[in-house]
Amino acid sequence: MRFDVGEKLSATLFLILLAIILPWYLNAALVLCLLIARSTVPSIRPASQVLRRRFRQLSGYFTIVVVLMTLVNGLLMEGGTQWEVPGGFSISRVGLEFGLRTGMRLLVIATSLLLFFGSTTIPRIAQFLQSAGWPVQLVMTLLLTLHFVETLPDRVSMIFTAQEARGAPVRANMFARTKGFFLILSPLVLSAIVESIDRSMALELRGFHRGTKLTFDGETAAPGRMTIVSLAFLVLSFFCILWIILQWFQQ
């Protein structure tokens, strides 16, 4: 089974809304289903080894946080049946249920978003947005951001080392470190503005501001089309929103 970006995006939206509606035990089942789907459906497998590792690390981190949050809620909140635990503490049923409900909801949302962003690279999303008729400036901003995200940590580390070498207070008390933060930020922004001017000239020379659409790898971007799968997920999402609104009115 192959899904395109639009179908995956609408499925993610549906899963997020579903997580808000379902009780915690169904959300837990949904997380398991998503994890099984990750290894069986080729379209939602992580796009690279790095993304696979990141998915594993993040899902592990979120699971630990959810377990901790459930326990802390159980320990601090009061109400319902109280269970005694070693050390003189007691865990409340209401707190535990609240923690489980919130935690499982978060886990579904986190897993579905991680699956989407793990299996779809940002350039692919940009390509999809362009074919869906988004303004070329927005798509270009997204792609330029990726360049800056990649190069910024190296630049920061270079400026950090240079400022430390000339005696900037990067390891002193908190006030001095705040000053050190500014000493790193200032050259970073200045160099970014100079680079922005260079890049804007390059874009201008390519006729960017005439509003002509860019293409990827020499291919002409095909106009976006709505598939039946996307439509089905969007309709289901609409019903989920209606359900949530109805629930709010009933409360």
Add this chain to the structure above:
Amino acid sequence: MTKTIREQFQLEIAGAGLPFVAFCIALNLTAGQLASALKLPIYLDSLGTVLVAVLCGPWSAIMAGVFSNILGSAFGNPVMLFFSPVMIVIGAFTGFLAKRGWFRKWYLVPIGGVLQGVLAAIASAPIAAYLFSGVMLAGTDVLVIYFRSVGNTLLQSVFFQGLSSDPVDKTITYILVYLLCRSLPLRLLQRFRGGNNVPRNEALNRTYAL
């Protein structure tokens, strides 16, 4: 003559504006890491948004904020996506203040930061409370649980948690942006639509005069 949002946006990102907005989105995502590298207890996750709002304008700041949150959730914190409305508030409010000259007078900058912090806390509380029941997979979750355990409602607890951290964080962000803009020479400021929103540093301009 009034301009449409699209026209205003295109004016804001004309020239060096567009690559600078892209840099500021990346800055939003990495400023927090830089702060933690210096062991500073601040987020600074809206530093880029505020910088764009002052130097370019509100519409590009809104775009920078929303894109930061989308990319932030793609790079590891899925919860960030749902806080895009907060970034919209930050971008729009800072752009509004910058247009009215609040970044030209030093004494108005911290006041603007505190106001922004309170607004951010008000905007984020309903999202955090109703969508995530106060749990945002961060260290501040402990504060929410504490406020709940002393008898506040969920919405109140989340709001108090926001109020205890956001005004300080936003004030520091505002002061940093003011100092950054003040240290820019006029010939660079003139490249941006909001170049007139910040004070002129005459000594610096004489040094960098063409």
